[in-house]
Amino acid sequence: MAAVNHISSKLPKHETSIFTVMSKMAYEHKAVNLSQGYPNFDTDKHLKELVYQAMLDGYNQYAPLAGVSPLREQIVDKIESLHGKKYDKNTEVTVTNGATQALFLAITAFINPGDEVIVLKPAYDSYEPAIELNGGIPVLVQLEGKDYKLNFEAIKEKISSKTRMLIVNTPHNPSGNVFSKEEMLHLEQLLEGTDIILLSDEVYEHIIFEEAKHYSASAFPNLSKRAIVCASFGKTFHNTGWKMGYCVAPEELMAEIWKVMEVNVFCVHHPTQRAFAEYLKTPQHYLGLRDFYQEKRDKFLALIKDTGFKALPSNGTYFQLLDYSRISNEPDIEFSRRLIEEFGIASIPVSVFNKDKVDYRQLRFCFAKTDDTLKEAAEILKKVK
Incomplete structure (x- = not known):
């Protein structure tokens, strides 16, 4: 067989994920890792027992x-109870690998070469590669300012005859904003009359505060008729490594998603799946997250109040942005690397999520950690001058 002399990359500009880079550095420097978005505490013992029992039962x-x-x-x-929308369990729900x-699946099912997809930045780093892989x-569209506010006029200006999809994220990673009613x-009105x-x-639907x-x-009826809503059990139940999530959508949209899923x-x-089916019968398992994570957020903020x-x-979410402009004028990528190398704490520079890598001198910290880890992180941050 002849050797492959040239490979044309489908993602020529794709770089190693910032999460991979920071976690690798954190491991090498034995740093406290508040970079990647996963808890360092265990999932509910009862839920693990339900998974094991399902195995014993032959599933x-x-x-x-x-x-x-x-x-x-x-x-x-759950969705009907919380949001008043009744989906058909047989035609409008799919359980997914996270x-x-x-x-x-949603992007692959509907995006053809040349289709435009509006992405609000800063954004989760899987959106754009998935769009590009499908042509x-x-x-x-950059959210406005250091507090990342929606600008509907800016979104409207980007809508064209080629616009096939708009991606939104609420509660929002990395800013922690939650879209208001x-x-x-306004979003519903903006999209009305379009295809x-x-x-x-x-994914952070149950992690909201105050x-x-x-x-x-x-x-929202005129949104739900065109919406594919994605959610995560891993984020909700502290087991991101299980890679369990789901999406809901109108039947005509879900039918296309199934073609890709198959x-x-x-x-x-x-x-x-069997375990979650039983576990979800107790709503407090997810409704209790508000108090659980707000306590962690408040503890983290109290611990760092005397830092720079x-x-x-x-x-919302289990992320907190920290502005370090009173400490340094270094670009956020350089500053975050220095925090690992010199102080032993890992975070995520926010500029990597922004359009044109605009840099507001902000870092994202994950507070889904044990109290001991948060205390250790705060003691380190107090030393950063």
Whole structure:
């Protein structure tokens, strides 16, 4: 067989993920790692026992493509209870290998070469590569200022005859913002009369603070009719390594997603689906996250109040942005590397998520950590001058 002399990359500009870079540096320097978005505490013992019991009960072969019926039923009931939208469990729900796969399935199912997809920056770093792999064109709109506010006029200006999809994320990673009801209504009005599909990334749906409320695209009739809503069990139940999520969408949209799912992984881990179907019967398992994570956010903010960092408290997610402009004028990538090398703490520079890598001298810290880890991190941050 002749050697391959030239490979044409489908992602020629794709670089190693900042998460990989920072976690590798954190490991090499034995740093406290508040960079990647995963908890360093364990998932509920009862949930693990439910997975094991499902294995013992023989649920070890392929599950149905869309997911097992009891889990789809619980997902439908949860959304109806929280957002008033009744999805059909048989035609409008799919259990996926994490929310990232749900996002990829949706983009692959609908984006053709030359289609434009509006992406609000800063944004999760899987959106744009998925669009590009399918021949689509990411159209980037930067959220405004250091507090990352929506600018609907800027979004409207980017809508064209080629616009196939708009991706939104609320609660928002990395800013911690939560879209208001008024903003969701404005979004609904903006898209009315178009054929644009809304891809709504809602993986932090249950991690919200103070008086904030999560307004799902499912809750608005003229959004839900065009929306694919993606969610994550891993983010909700402290087990990101299980890679379990789901998406809901109108039947005509879900039918296309199933076509991609069938030739992608077909189905996801069967015993874990059975476990979640039972676990979701107790709503407090997810409704209790507000108090749980707000306590961690407040503890982290209290611990760092005497540092040189400045925080605008996060309204949702388990991330907190810290402004370091009172400490240094270094670019955020350089500063975050120095924090690892000289002080032993890892974070994520926010500029990597922004359009044109605009740099507001902000770092993202994950506070989904044990109290001991947060205390250790705060003691380090106090030393940063």
